[in-house]
């Protein structure tokens with residue numbers, strides 16, 4: 001067995017792993033960063049449509065609001081100790097000037113690759129040893145480590161006889177989301193073998209496939225909407241924003257935000273639906289929309305129903321509402337019955353999208369679930385089960401909403417893991 005001298009070994013050169021490696025090196029530790037790809041930060045380079053929304057200054061309502069998981073409060077300590085302002089300063093110190101779009105923060109270059117380069121350069125500058133094209137396939141405790149030394153891990157490399165030895169190990173292998181970037185959930189398997197509990201993983205920040213042929217007729221529509229997720233009859237989440245209709249269902253930022261709830265509900269065999277209000281800025285009450293439509297019908301009585309929604313709703317959407325209410329487009333508006341008025345009011349304010357499935361990990365921006373945070377210290381990211389084992393980033397059961405929150409989590413947890421592992425080196 002070839003023995004390496006490295007003290008802190010970080011697996012995964014994504015956002016969290018690079019931050020952890022840099023911070024461990026800054027404490028004076030000897031650091032080895034291992035990555036299966038031929039370059040670091042493959043996923044990071046694709047973030048924010050190539051522009052990288054790397055944090056967000058709005059940190060109100062964190063636990064359960066901007067951050068989710070079985071124990072979302074876990075994230076608060078890390079997010080407060082290395083929050084967005086510190087992250088902005090940190091990146092500025094390595095050359096990344098911030099560009100603010102409201103509370104959303106991007107590199108001034110608007111290039112995600114510049115964030116990857118800045119991290120990589122800094123790691124090299126600090127003497128972090130970077131090992132690319134190195135797929136770790138198994139991680140175990142080094143049982144030969146002395147009884148007083150709780151640390152000590154062995155890492156097996158795919159296609160090689162080499163076994164890498166680590167005193168401190170930081171797992172930053174990400175989730176299963178966007179597996180083409182290298183994140184295939186390997187770290188979950190090792191953590192489980194080391195005694196950790198896994199919270200089931202589901203795709204998050206993704207679109208939802210819905211039942212019915214009407215989506216083909218609405219594809220391409222973008223409209224403001226209020227969404228309520230129902231598991232059976234119980235509302236479990238709400239969201240508002242620009243909804244996008246696709247030929248298979250619903251998408252857009254508000255759908256991404258709620259998709260994790262739908263994914264878990266479907267996984268548990270529940271009837272999941274999203275009730276959509278297409279006029280969220282007017283009212284969410286059916287009676288109000290009924291009155292609005294009644295007056296509109298009086299004003300536009302000389303038209304036919306094909307024009308009834310023109311100027312209020314997207315035409316494609318209006319056509320589908322008529323179709324679902326079984327109203328002929330040629331029917332005169334003046335002939336609209338009370339029952340028909342009720343039907344179109346109801347479809348406008350609480351259209352039911354029956355969820356079939358969420359898009360798979362391949363199309364998801366992150367995963368919900370992962371290593372249970374109950375077994376990890378929120379102050380250090382160290383395992384409470386295996387000493388000297390640390391976790392950082394999306395591998396943990398914490399998922400953020402869109403808007404820079406997942407990268408902020410990668411920086412905060414990576415920072416704490418790196419500092420803690422390095423300080424103990």
Ligand SMILES: Cc1cc2nc3c(=O)[nH]c(=O)nc-3n(C[C@H](O)[C@H](O)[C@H](O)COP(=O)(O)OP(=O)(O)OC[C@H]3O[C@@H](n4cnc5c(N)ncnc54)[C@H](O)[C@@H]3O)c2cc1C
Nearest residue numbers: 012014015016036047048053136174182393394404406407
């Ligand atoms: C298209 C897209 C856009 C996004 N946009 C944003 C955004 O603008 N803002 C935001 O906040 N979040 C965004 N996210 C989410 C964000 O990118 C992730 O939450 C974040 O990158 C997770 O970082 P991580 O370091 O935990 O994991 P990852 O970035 O997934 O890194 C894990 C690394 O570990 C390596 N690895 C895995 N297994 C092994 C192994 N066995 N051996 C060796 N190496 C291994 C992988 O190759 C990978 O490089 C986006 C995600 C996607 C997919």
